Amino acid sequence: MKRNNLSSFYVSLWLLFTAAMLQAVESAKGKYAQMLFSELFEDYSNALRPVEDTDKVLNVTLQITLSQIKDMDERNQILTAYLWIRQSWYDAYLKWDKDKYDGLDSIRIPSNLVWRPDIVLYNKADDDFSEPVNTNVVLRYDGKITWDAPAITKSSCVVDVSYFPFDSQQCNLTFGSWTYNGNQVDIINSLDSGDLSDFVEDVEWEIHGMPAVKNVITYGCCSEPYPDVTFTLILKRKSSFYIFNLLLPCILISFLAPLGFYLPADSGEKVSLGVTVLLALTVFQLMVAEIMPPSENVPLIGKYYIATMTMITASTALTIIIMNVHHCGSEAKPVPQWARVVILDYMSKIFFVYDVGENCTSPRREKEQEYRLEGGDMCQGADRKNHLSSGNDDSDLKENLNGNLNKSFGVHGENVRENVNCRSCYKMLIKNIEYIANCVRDHKANRAKGIEWKKVAKVMDRFFMWIFFIMVFFMSVLVIGKAA
Numbered sequence: 426m427k428r429n430n431l432s433s434f435y436v437s438l439w440l441l442f443t444a445a446m447l448q449a450v451e452s453a454k455g456k457y458a459q460m461l462f463s464e465l466f467e468d469y470s471n472a473l474r475p476v477e478d479t480d481k482v483l484n485v486t487l488q489i490t491l492s493q494i495k496d497m498d499e500r501n502q503i504l505t506a507y508l509w510i511r512q513s514w515y516d517a518y519l520k521w522d523k524d525k526y527d528g529l530d531s532i533r534i535p536s537n538l539v540w541r542p543d544i545v546l547y548n549k550a551d552d553d554f555s556e557p558v559n560t561n562v563v564l565r566y567d568g569k570i571t572w573d574a575p576a577i578t579k580s581s582c583v584v585d586v587s588y589f590p591f592d593s594q595q596c597n598l599t600f601g602s603w604t605y606n607g608n609q610v611d612i613i614n615s616l617d618s619g620d621l622s623d624f625v626e627d628v629e630w631e632i633h634g635m636p637a638v639k640n641v642i643t644y645g646c647c648s649e650p651y652p653d654v655t656f657t658l659i660l661k662r663k664s665s666f667y668i669f670n671l672l673l674p675c676i677l678i679s680f681l682a683p684l685g686f687y688l689p690a691d692s693g694e695k696v697s698l699g700v701t702v703l704l705a706l707t708v709f710q711l712m713v714a715e716i717m718p719p720s721e722n723v724p725l726i727g728k729y730y731i732a733t734m735t736m737i738t739a740s741t742a743l744t745i746i747i748m749n750v751h752h753c754g755s756e757a758k759p760v761p762q763w764a765r766v767v768i769l770d771y772m773s774k775i776f777f778v779y780d781v782g783e784n785c786t787s788p789r790r791e792k793e794q795e796y797r798l799e800g801g802d803m804c805q806g807a808d809r810k811n812h813l814s815s816g817n818d819d820s821d822l823k824e825n826l827n828g829n830l831n832k833s834f835g836v837h838g839e840n841v842r843e844n845v846n847c848r849s850c851y852k853m854l855i856k857n858i859e860y861i862a863n864c865v866r867d868h869k870a871n872r873a874k875g876i877e878w879k880k881v882a883k884v885m886d887r888f889f890m891w892i893f894f895i896m897v898f899f900m901s902v903l904v905i906g907k908a909a
């Protein structure tokens with residue numbers, strides 16, 4: 426027990442001693458760091474490239490970490506991103522023997538004290554050329570300098586909006602030395618892609634990688650090479666915002682347009698519905714036009730708007746024409762034979778138009794035919810003559826009537842006298858009845874004509890409604906299909 430106590434006492438004593446020793450080392454290190462710093466920078470110039478042999482190249486390793494996409498301005502083609510730029514290189518004049526300085530292997534000093542490569546973003550689109558941020562650099566005993574600097578970059582980016590809002594964009598970030606050529610400062614990408622591990626999820630864009638490529642451009646045959654490292658940021662737009670705010674309303678509105686054909690002609694709203702839909706679409710189109718760059722390739726959604734607007738203009742124009750047909754009325758010419766066959770017989774059955782048509786016209790037409798059959802030869806000829814020559818040629822008519830009367834009553838010997846008497850009074854009677862019948866028939870025919878024209882209009886309405894429904898449907902499917 427006692428022995429145990431004693432050993433624990435020794436252990437704690439030893440621990441105390443080491444702690445004190447360590448503290449001494451720490452404080453000694455601080456002193457050494459001061460010494461190292463003053464010795465290193467005694468005759469150091471941060472203006473000149475730190476190489477021993479000026480013919481030798483200085484390698485700068487570049488690594489980019491994308492932290493955030495702050496803004497993508499399609500209209501001005503500018504990408505604003507928050508980046509961390511890490512550059513590292515070896516400075517030939519900032520080396521030390523770490524044993525001489527009590528194992529001190531690295532120090533952190535303000536970056537403006539050491540030489541820094543003038544690596545800039547070539548495709549910068551910022552209006553102020555600000556100085557690089559004066560963060561610290563880490564200086565290692567073998568001369569390796571690591572410089573991490575945060576930066577908000579505005580870079581120009583060729584934006585292709587042809588598939589908006591289902592587009593992806595590629596934005597290049599090209600870094601290179603501004604003044605040194607490839608024989609003096611060579612730039613090397615440490616990884617073959619930008620680092621995305623610290624990326625803050627963006628609401629509008631999905632990141633699909635950031636590959637890095639080193640390009641060396643030589644102007645002319647024997648001049649110096651100019652190396653650069655290009656990071657290509659591959660972005661895919663999250664389109665749900667645009668689907669809900671721009672596409673779906675337009676699809677819904679455009680489905681209203683064909684329904685204009687279904688509106689009853691007498692409501693007087695057919696044309697105004699078309700015009701209202703057109704105006705609503707114009708508002709949406711203006712909204713899209715405001716975000717898009719005024720480039721030659723019209724975005725997909727713009728094409729959809731234009732197609733829909735064209736279609737609605739066509740449908741409104743057709744509605745106006747059909748309205749005219751509807752109001753043809755009784756004064757118009759009768760429905761031509763081909764239209765009667767094609768529209769009234771076939772198309773009305775295909776498009777199930779019964780209400781105006783079949784209920785009213787068809788029984789009447791049948792009745793008319795029955796009546797004609799009953800009237801037989803008596804009226805048929807007379808009627809037609811009346812229509813053609815408006816009763817100028819009476820003798821023909823009389824002959825016809827006489828013939829008919831003779832036929833119906835027969836001429837048999839003794840009854841001839843009475844028949845002749847009777848004949849004249851019948852003649853009067855028949856003339857009057859004929860006149861009334863003609864009036865009624867004309868009236869009915871006129872009404873039937875009006876109703877027939879109305880039916881033609883209705884069948885055409887139905888026909889175009891389905892045509893336009895199919896067009897709207899296919900256009901919407903086409904636009905949504907592009908999303909997949």
Ligand SMILES: *[C@@H]1O[C@H](CO)[C@@H](O)[C@H](O)[C@H]1NC(C)=O
Nearest residue numbers: 481482483484485515611613
């Ligand atoms: C620079 O990198 C190249 C390879 O890219 C290498 O051959 C060369 O030795 C390096 N120069 C120095 C000074 O490290």
Ligand SMILES: *[C@@H]1O[C@H](CO)[C@@H](O)[C@H](O)[C@H]1NC(C)=O
Nearest residue numbers: 583595596597638640655657
């Ligand atoms: C972006 O950089 C890559 C690689 O250097 C190149 O192939 C591509 O053409 C560049 N794109 C633009 C728009 O400059």
